[in-house]
Amino acid sequence: DPQILVRPNLALWVTKDHQIYQKEEPYPVCPPGQCLIHVKATGICGSEIHFWKSGRIGDCCVTHDIILGHESAGQIVEIGEGVQGFSVGDRVSIEPGVSCWECEQCLRGRYNLCPKVKFSGTPPSDGTMRRFVAHPARFLHKIPDTMTYAVGALIEPLSVAYNAVTRASPYLGQPVLIAGAGPIGLAMALCARSAGCHPICITDLEDNRLAQARSMGFQQTLKIDLGWDRFETARQVRRVMGEGCAPSLAFECTGAESSINSAIYALEDGGTLLQVGCGKPDIAVPLMSMGFREVNIVTSFRYRLSWPVVIRLVNAGIFGDVTGLITHTFPIEQTIEAFETCADRSKLAIKVQIVDE
Amino acid sequence: DPQILVRPNLALWVTKDHQIYQKEEPYPVCPPGQCLIHVKATGICGSEIHFWKSGRIGDCCVTHDIILGHESAGQIVEIGEGVQGFSVGDRVSIEPGVSCWECEQCLRGRYNLCPKVKFSGTPPSDGTMRRFVAHPARFLHKIPDTMTYAVGALIEPLSVAYNAVTRASPYLGQPVLIAGAGPIGLAMALCARSAGCHPICITDLEDNRLAQARSMGFQQTLKIDLGWDRFETARQVRRVMGEGCAPSLAFECTGAESSINSAIYALEDGGTLLQVGCGKPDIAVPLMSMGFREVNIVTSFRYRLSWPVVIRLVNAGIFGDVTGLITHTFPIEQTIEAFETCADRSKLAIKVQIVDE
Amino acid sequence: DPQILVRPNLALWVTKDHQIYQKEEPYPVCPPGQCLIHVKATGICGSEIHFWKSGRIGDCCVTHDIILGHESAGQIVEIGEGVQGFSVGDRVSIEPGVSCWECEQCLRGRYNLCPKVKFSGTPPSDGTMRRFVAHPARFLHKIPDTMTYAVGALIEPLSVAYNAVTRASPYLGQPVLIAGAGPIGLAMALCARSAGCHPICITDLEDNRLAQARSMGFQQTLKIDLGWDRFETARQVRRVMGEGCAPSLAFECTGAESSINSAIYALEDGGTLLQVGCGKPDIAVPLMSMGFREVNIVTSFRYRLSWPVVIRLVNAGIFGDVTGLITHTFPIEQTIEAFETCADRSKLAIKVQIVDE
Amino acid sequence: DPQILVRPNLALWVTKDHQIYQKEEPYPVCPPGQCLIHVKATGICGSEIHFWKSGRIGDCCVTHDIILGHESAGQIVEIGEGVQGFSVGDRVSIEPGVSCWECEQCLRGRYNLCPKVKFSGTPPSDGTMRRFVAHPARFLHKIPDTMTYAVGALIEPLSVAYNAVTRASPYLGQPVLIAGAGPIGLAMALCARSAGCHPICITDLEDNRLAQARSMGFQQTLKIDLGWDRFETARQVRRVMGEGCAPSLAFECTGAESSINSAIYALEDGGTLLQVGCGKPDIAVPLMSMGFREVNIVTSFRYRLSWPVVIRLVNAGIFGDVTGLITHTFPIEQTIEAFETCADRSKLAIKVQIVDE
């Protein structure tokens, strides 16, 4: 539709002094090896609220204005020189981490650890929260006609969970704890269930998120009382999971020190904490108890090789209905409202998306 | 019910000259550490037809009359000295391989490889195809009240499949071929699906078995034409599985040389053949092609530590409805007819069970 | 030699109020399934100094007087009822952790995690620091005639290191950091080198221990300056290991928070911290940086199935000369002096042994 | 040395009708991304004798004249456009498999399985058996000044063994059988020993090769009598390895069906055959016995990511003296004689190299 191409290329910027604003950008050129995408759906990630509100995540700081956005799907409107296998009109999900393809880690296939990666919407790289964006064809993945763009934009958070589940390599029937029922925790639950984990207990501080978990079929939920100490929380988790089903794997999706500690104590001897959540730089863990019980910590960072398989699994309905994750949708012109909704816990948002038909 | 205890202890014997007969046994004594079980449901395994018809499986020969049976569930009617944790009336599934608990393999936790194992119904050990049988408490597993004895007797074939899937440790979304849709192949399909394998293609020579597969939700079936060579069969498998979904894991559940060979060629480079089926002692495999493509063969023998988790998974409905595997049921008095039905391919039996309420 | 049997059964006791004393015990009876050992060599472990000086290790407290000792070898002087495969006069090394052989963990082969283990010299179980002690035959391991009792008593600390190296499963040529050059760190270095780790950098605070490491063939040593922060220490480690050889595996054998943290930062992205050392109950680790770099923590506790293989490896000379670990030897009558030597850092002891010819 | 550059660019060709000949080639141009190498040492591989004598290996046929050679080291004489990190005069070992860096397998880091690989000296790609050859910089690896070119050319066969040992991931003290003491079997022995395998038994048909094994420190050798059946050979292997040391890993380096079968029977239950040797396309294996014993077959093809680490290990002396593998050396002008020596078993050659100072 040529009418679309004349729409203003609205982009969402964040500043180092904790502001966000929307501004029209020039229509981009399409470099060799890249495609130009009309972005049709973009999710807001918790990390973006973080960049906005605190200006940094870990050592990664907003030092100048950048465009946010890394959970997007859209339609190809232009094909760069040398690109093979894509056509104008193709519907694609964007893999935001553009790795270098030259370094040791890329060579080994662990390209999520590429030190030279350019990651959309993470300083210093601009992101996908604009109407039109160019992206390397190597990191675009076609989605089937039966998949909406909204779901295409969920491939990113599902990929985070997918990577964690493949790092854990659970066994069929492994009892699993999932700490935190935000978008990542819920995506984690979907992936863990599909990978054969059972039973699955999900915790959170907030009722609405646990209600969402239950509506997705996860009946064993536990509302955490921050007054409990780590031992009591561990006991409660084991109680919910039942006799003979102490978790031997825990996907930690909050990043909170108290949640990490109680997950470690909830684990059966010989179990594994799979750390997904990000929190304070330094976290105190009961390393001596872990040693006595041969409990390990495994970490998971972003994703590698996940898009094709996650698209395939979502399309086949393996995860069930993933759209339950999306609670709010705003047109691109209301991106600021979308961010405010996301940042305001009283709005009970889980995943907020920005769309442009 | 004391009336049950006076019923004749009918047992099913096989002879070295290819006969089966039923004979009343004395009511057994219950040795220390064991429980006496009233066997309420027992499945017939293909290996039993084999012992009957050919007198051997591999190097394991019927050298004198033995009682068959190793897929059973029942109710405890007597508790041996020193047994803890069981009571008369408990409903149990029988794990038939009684390992020694002393040897290197037992020590390592690989008790399925125990060289001193006593396996019910496999020469020289008598089996469970009798109304009353004593069995070590360590190898009895309680089943929930909501689980029928018929399902309790399916825990054994499901455990065969469970062991194979844990040996394979598939990743979520791994494309998988299952060759053979007998009881083991179908159980394999259930376990593989629950462990996140996708897509799953099932092959067989017979329509009714593939129809059963489809009725259990496995739509990608392939009827094998024995006129195809291994390359053509491999091509057909890849065609059914679809573009980008060549299997990287194949559970071979026929034992047939042609099926093994075509599975190997169907596999993606770097893939794994998980050999479950038993066939001729020596099988020719394309080892050089396997080497060039880093294709491995992994084997799986019986089971270890599977009963508690498989009971739990079946009970939670994770596999779906497993009773679809059972096509025929006979009272214990008609055990001979049950065997004849099982041996007669025209009867289209999948799993035949003998029951005694 | 019957003269030995009349010697006093001297035992070394520790009290809850930080005293050690030696006292004559009655000559023990030999229970069924056990053998009576004349203990000929026993190493003092750092944990014993800890029980003496602070009355506890983690949650394990000295609540009443117990006999210490768990690193011993000796000669069988009596055989209990039912014991097979051992004779009076056999030379054996003692595996001190007597697991239950009944629980889930024992069943899985992870008997080092047995919750019912009786561990010699750890409350509430008495240990091997006496002239004569009874021990279950299952946990005795013959040593060859060519192996001294002193070396037989080193099998225990070598087993700690052996377990850690098998938990790590290093690849041939993996660059490895070993933090801490105490008996465990040095044993770790021997095991890591034999398992193909290369290069190996060893750190410590004390010159004599690093000198010992060098005399065992480990030239890449680093004396830690506690004034360095974790980043500087990490940089120093990388410098010593050389370009292209940043460690992707670190065996942490100090338990010190600063050492753990600098090891984590020294690791290459995607690397693993293998935590062997015990320290404070709670340790702050840079979990967020670990997450961004997919750095894992794996723990190792004691040992399982190690004695036969470690005896075999030591006997074949695979580790080189292990006696370099032993710096001081005292007769059993001077056990108190042995403990004092061990506790006094100015004595520059590494492994102190108590012997009785 | 400019004098070298005017020497004739002698190349060794093989024809589809089983001839080899040497012919002068034009001095090559150096394409972008490549370096021009003066090849100073090249080993002859058994596969090259095979291409010469039988015109094929598996499905890979000599359909037109090609230049052989893939085990080479040399000195850079020219740098192509865009090449970084190399200078004229650099001493390098050549990694002969130039993978595409675009396909799924390359992406995953398993670039040894790249379907588009160009492998030097394997049809249809010309090889390194010429004085001057251009090769992509990405597949050149600097060797230290202390390493001779002869050793630099051994990195290739050592990499074959290195890949196999990393595929096997042996544990420290794992008893290992190595079947075949040709260059690959001997390289395998060096890698297995350095990776902690112990004891190691090496078999061969020929005394001189076993003598070479012994001179490299492998005392447990077994001369195979082809009159033995597979069970007898298995028994002999177990006898040589000793009580309690049945192999649980076998590196098969002959490709002979009888050797593969006896290796499988020699393996302990639960063991792994690591197939390195290539032989007939189809090999009969005792799959049913393997199944009953959970014995697996793992294959290894060429190498990935091995050069830097193997160069490092050789340079540090970890393997011991690797030059023992080289029994004959010929100047480039006598390449035909080198081939004839290699093909004539009575010459007792192990590795034959062609050199050009």
Ligand SMILES: NC(=O)c1ccc[n+]([C@@H]2O[C@H](COP(=O)([O-])OP(=O)(O)OC[C@H]3O[C@@H](n4cnc5c(N)ncnc54)[C@H](O)[C@@H]3O)[C@@H](O)[C@H]2O)c1
């Ligand atoms: N590893 C990766 O590659 C990766 C990628 C994306 C996001 N993340 C991280 O994953 C985490 C989850 O992301 P999200 O988008 O779902 O965030 P979110 O903030 O929406 O969800 C976190 C949830 O945890 C709950 N919670 C907080 N403290 C808790 C406690 N003590 N016990 C139980 N629940 C508690 C909160 O109520 C909230 O619902 C974040 O830390 C994010 O940074 C990691």
Ligand SMILES: NC(=O)c1ccc[n+]([C@@H]2O[C@H](COP(=O)([O-])OP(=O)(O)OC[C@H]3O[C@@H](n4cnc5c(N)ncnc54)[C@H](O)[C@@H]3O)[C@@H](O)[C@H]2O)c1
């Ligand atoms: N590994 C173990 O521990 C274990 C345990 C139990 C059974 N098994 C073995 O598993 C196998 C399957 O057992 P089952 O009870 O399902 O047997 P079954 O005979 O009922 O089923 C085998 C199926 O394979 C099909 N088949 C035969 N040749 C075929 C071919 N070339 N291509 C496709 N399909 C083909 C048959 O039509 C049949 O439906 C048997 O060989 C059995 O011995 C192994």
Ligand SMILES: NC(=O)c1ccc[n+]([C@@H]2O[C@H](COP(=O)([O-])OP(=O)(O)OC[C@H]3O[C@@H](n4cnc5c(N)ncnc54)[C@H](O)[C@@H]3O)[C@@H](O)[C@H]2O)c1
């Ligand atoms: N995991 C297990 O099963 C197991 C078994 C036995 C011992 N351990 C533990 O292993 C650790 C080592 O035991 P050990 O007997 O060798 O103890 P040790 O005290 O003799 O040795 C520790 C060494 O670490 C050095 N060190 C301390 N702080 C350091 C720092 N910041 N950087 C570098 N070096 C530092 C010390 O100088 C000392 O030489 C202890 O914590 C012990 O409790 C664990």
Ligand SMILES: NC(=O)c1ccc[n+]([C@@H]2O[C@H](COP(=O)([O-])OP(=O)(O)OC[C@H]3O[C@@H](n4cnc5c(N)ncnc54)[C@H](O)[C@@H]3O)[C@@H](O)[C@H]2O)c1
């Ligand atoms: N997997 C790979 O990537 C790869 C790479 C290179 C070579 N290879 C293969 O490795 C094998 C070995 O290569 P090589 O260069 O050492 O070959 P080679 O022919 O020099 O050595 C093979 C040795 O095996 C011995 N042998 C033959 N039959 C035997 C038997 N039944 N029992 C014991 N020993 C027997 C021979 O006497 C000979 O010494 C070849 O098959 C080769 O094709 C594989």
Ligand SMILES: [Zn+2]
């Ligand atoms: Zn990179």
Ligand SMILES: [Zn+2]
């Ligand atoms: Zn056993």
Ligand SMILES: [Zn+2]
């Ligand atoms: Zn136990």
Ligand SMILES: [Zn+2]
């Ligand atoms: Zn490729």
